[in-house]
Amino acid sequence: SGSSSAVKLLDYGAGNVRSLRNAIHYLGFDIEDVRTPKDILDAERLIFPGVGAFGSAMDVLVKTGMAEALCTYIKNDRPFLGICLGLQLLFESSEENGPVNGLGLIPGVVGRFNSSNGFRVPHIGWNALQITKDSEILDDIGDHHVYFVHSYRAMPSDDNKEWISSTCNYGDDFIASIRRGNVHAVQFHPEKSGDVGLSVLRRFLDPKTQGTKNPTQGKASKLAKRVIACLDVRTNDKGDLVVTKGDQYDVREHTKENEVRNLGKPVELAGQYYKDGADEVSFLNITGFRDFPLGDLPMLQVLRRTSENVFVPLTVGGGIRDFTDANGRHYTSLEVASEYFRSGADKISIGSDAVHAAEEYMKTKVKTGKSSLEQISKVYGSQAVVVSIDPRRVYLKSPNDVQFKTIRVTKPGPGGEEYAWYQCTVNGGREGRPIGAYELAKVVEELGAGEILLNCIDCDGQGKGFDIDLIKLISDAVSIPVIASSGAGAAEHFSEVFMETNASAALAAGIFHRKEVPIQSVKEHLLKEGIEVRV
Numbered sequence: 293s294g295s296s297s298a299v300k301l302l303d304y305g306a307g308n309v310r311s312l313r314n315a316i317h318y319l320g321f322d323i324e325d326v327r328t329p330k331d332i333l334d335a336e337r338l339i340f341p342g343v344g345a346f347g348s349a350m351d352v353l354v355k356t357g358m359a360e361a362l363c364t365y366i367k368n369d370r371p372f373l374g375i376c377l378g379l380q381l382l383f384e385s386s387e388e389n390g391p392v393n394g395l396g397l398i399p400g401v402v403g404r405f406n407s408s409n410g411f412r413v414p415h416i417g418w419n420a421l422q423i424t425k426d427s428e429i430l431d432d433i434g435d436h437h438v439y440f441v442h443s444y445r446a447m448p449s450d451d452n453k454e455w456i457s458s459t460c461n462y463g464d465d466f467i468a469s470i471r472r473g474n475v476h477a478v479q480f481h482p483e484k485s486g487d488v489g490l491s492v493l494r495r496f497l498d499p500k501t502q503g504t505k506n507p508t509q510g511k512a513s514k515l516a517k518r519v520i521a522c523l524d525v526r527t528n529d530k531g532d533l534v535v536t537k538g539d540q541y542d543v544r545e546h547t548k549e550n551e552v553r554n555l556g557k558p559v560e561l562a563g564q565y566y567k568d569g570a571d572e573v574s575f576l577n578i579t580g581f582r583d584f585p586l587g588d589l590p591m592l593q594v595l596r597r598t599s600e601n602v603f604v605p606l607t608v609g610g611g612i613r614d615f616t617d618a619n620g621r622h623y624t625s626l627e628v629a630s631e632y633f634r635s636g637a638d639k640i641s642i643g644s645d646a647v648h649a650a651e652e653y654m655k656t657k658v659k660t661g662k663s664s665l666e667q668i669s670k671v672y673g674s675q676a677v678v679v680s681i682d683p684r685r686v687y688l689k690s691p692n693d694v695q696f697k698t699i700r701v702t703k704p705g706p707g708g709e710e711y712a713w714y715q716c717t718v719n720g721g722r723e724g725r726p727i728g729a730y731e732l733a734k735v736v737e738e739l740g741a742g743e744i745l746l747n748c749i750d751c752d753g754q755g756k757g758f759d760i761d762l763i764k765l766i767s768d769a770v771s772i773p774v775i776a777s778s779g780a781g782a783a784e785h786f787s788e789v790f791m792e793t794n795a796s797a798a799l800a801a802g803i804f805h806r807k808e809v810p811i812q813s814v815k816e817h818l819l820k821e822g823i824e825v826r827v
């Protein structure tokens with residue numbers, strides 16, 4: 293395009309910046325990619341979305357001469373917006389696999405969140421900010437929540453306080469944004485923070501933007517509980533990709549034709565849930581264990597189209613594993629995941645393959661680094677890797693009947709059993725495995741999962757509420773965030789799961805698809821119950 297109104301984007305190819313590109317295009321601006329240090333120096337407006345690990349990002353910047361150009365550009369007070377790692381790199385150094393030197397423009401060391409006091413790491417989700425000085429680009433924020441996903445953060449000090457424009461509290465008060473003159477950087481993701489995030493980007497891209505200034509009351513804010521809409525997707529018998537929904541994982545109608553239930557079109561429904569206030573949207577390709585996802589181009593197309601208009605995090609799961617196709621070509625799980633990320637996913641979710649990896653690890657106690665879980669989290673970071681657990685409740689007469697973690701159940705089983713264990717399954721619940729949900733959760737956390745999506749086959753589609761026993765067990769066992777799933781039938785089920793367990797998010801499918809309870813009503817109910825949510 294070459295137009296002078298285009299914003300320059302410094303994308304050094306370490307990860308997915310598709311959602312940022314989508315957001316900039318959505319706002320009506322053109323993008324020119326930075327290819328040389330000179331492009332940086334010539335930029336009229338530069339966005340730097342840091343992705344990947346601190347050390348490898350610095351390596352690339354130094355090797356290419358971009359580090360020096362960036363320092364000059366910023367010292368000359370040219371319009372700059374750093375995002376996430378793009379904020380952290382401005383500091384002196386980071387403890388991430390380090391210490392590693394940064395660009396050294398702002399005094400301070402970037403350190404890891406401390407998970408010991410009950411704050412789960414990564415910090416994933418929606419928080420409100422404490423604005424400490426006029427930042428212009430944050431003028432519309434007020435006490436709205438914005439989306440964070442990171443394990444490291446910069447801390448305020450006397451040496452850097454002149455830079456800080458807002459902080460956020462997550463265990464500690466950390467730096468949420470900086471501003472000096474034309475130089476801005478934010479730790480959160482404006483491109484994933486809904487309308488509020490888009491307004492931050494718009495104010496940077498077009499400083500003439502007039503808007504309302506929302507004075508921030510500075511009221512105490514905690515990490516909001518997330519409400520996630522889930523779309524189980526598969527090809528129906530006519531060959532169309534549809535959103536379906538099962539009862540205890542059975543997605544076929546109980547009619548003569550026995551067809552796959554069709555609850556709508558994936559792109560449309562995802563767009564609707566974004567407008568309705570979903571904090572995240574998940575797609576599960578539920579026959580991914582059968583079909584090879586890279587042969588399943590419609591699913592990639594669904595992601596691409598959805599991410600053009602949906603500015604909250606997108607997760608996709610199903611079929612992420614090593615695979616050899618009919619022609620003998622081998623694909624690694626990392627290649628499959630990369631294709632999902634390139635198509636617009638922010639996180640990928642692994643089901644069956646994580647069970648196999650965990651079983652292997654429990655047998656050998658050796659981390660090979662070869663499992664899909666380990667490989668993908670090494671390259672994209674643990675915050676991008678969700679493990680989906682599909683357990684089935686197995687009642688027991690005695691807690692000693694199995695070698696797995698058992699619990700005393702709140703409601704006795706059909707034969708009066710007072711105990712149960714939760715058996716993991718693979719291939720969409722079709723095969724039970726010799727490992728419990730508790731053991732799996734602990735192992736996958738060790739192998740690099742950043743979050744757990746905890747389903748329950750018994751409760752799926754029943755509308756009778758989440759399995760509180762199970763969710764309590766798992767959310768107390770790990771220190772990564774746990775998404776409660778399966779069984780939501782009313783707004784009260786969401787407040788119940790948040791009050792009685794340590795779940796960080798709750799996911800539902802059927803009630804949203806059938807329009808029984810809109811997302812908005814769930815949020816209103818949670819607010820009324822005193823639970824912090826993004827509105």
Ligand code: 1PR
Binds near residue numbers: 577580680721799
């Ligand atoms: O094993 O890596 O290929 O991943 C397959 C993925 O597909 C897993 O995440 C697995 O949970 C999912 N899946 C496989 N088969 C089914 C099925 O339903 N037959 N769906 C399936 C899982 C459960 C939730 C559902 C909640 C909420 N569906 O996603 O959305 O239970 O439902 P509700 O609110 O209506 O109760 P891999």
